[in-house]
Amino acid sequence: MIPVARPAIGQEEISAVTEVLKSGMLASGERVAEFETKFADLCGSNHAVAVNNGTAALHAALLAAGIGPGDEVIVPAFTFVATASAVAMCGARPVFADVDEMTFNIDPAQVAEKITQKTRAVIGVHLFGQPCDIEALQEICEQKSVKFIEDAAQAQGAMYKNGRVGSFGHLACFSFYATKNMITGEGGMVTTNDKGYNQRLRLLINHGQSEKYLHTILGYNYRMTDIAAALGLVQLRKLEKFNLRRRKNAEFYNANLSARGLSIPFVGPSRNHVYHQYVVRLREEFPLNRQAFMDYLKGKGIGTAIHYPIPLHRQPLFSPFEDPDPCPVASALAGSVMSIPVHPLLDQKELGYICDTINRVT
């Protein structure tokens, strides 16, 4: 079976983790500090705060931005649940904006429409590894004096114009979950250029502790371990190579997938896509329905996935809207997208086999 995702772990990662295990210092220590410095350098941001997963990164970032009960935060309707559940974890209300049909990312025009007196922040997700329309979102946020937060969980190393994602938002959040472009098993990071946010984040992720056993605010235990950071440091060194491989794999698909009714990913201007996922869309002319297509590929040893089958405004968690469908593009995408393997461990033979197998569908 060619899996839809596969972690790229080698001897260097194993040695780095073993070294930490032998050192006796397993909790948050020197490796975490080094990982934070090097990750901030990658993004071109002033500060980076390591945490134990991407959801914790979002929760801590929102709390650092002062989000709380009574506030609204605008999020895309088509993303992983954590983008919106982190808002609910602060006691605030996620407000869903529809996405752009071409890039699948949050539509700035929809954001502008959904802003109210209660809006305190907008979260732009760089979905599947493609930066969202950062400049348009920054402009809206600036005009309305609300915070712009990047959810870069799926886009480590991606570029927008001349900058890296993670350097644009008031705060930006990353995940290093086991399938991401760089991984620590579970892990996350918040980046910011603001000294005050950096200080507040450090309190929030460590029990609100300002001095040993002095707790000044309500905080959490969201710390990263040195074991995870050691893994992250090695992966960070390999990130450019991994992303290049993903991009080459995507380019191969773009050039060779020719099945009728299958749309390949569209990349917006000034964006450099790092293909966390390669997501195709099945249009009406495609000869099979999605489930039949996935079953066919599974039978041929090719793993696929649906990211994501239910848009967030339709999730029971976020109680149904009265409006029949406030985010029709997100709903349509949820019913028609499919991810095929694009991870860096694929070889040329597998890529050719996947294209041939897909193109044979008639």
Ligand SMILES: Cc1ncc(COP(=O)(O)O)c(C=O)c1O
């Ligand atoms: C867009 C997005 N945001 C947030 C998260 C949450 O990250 P984690 O799984 O590390 O908590 C993910 C993880 O899949 C994600 O894809």
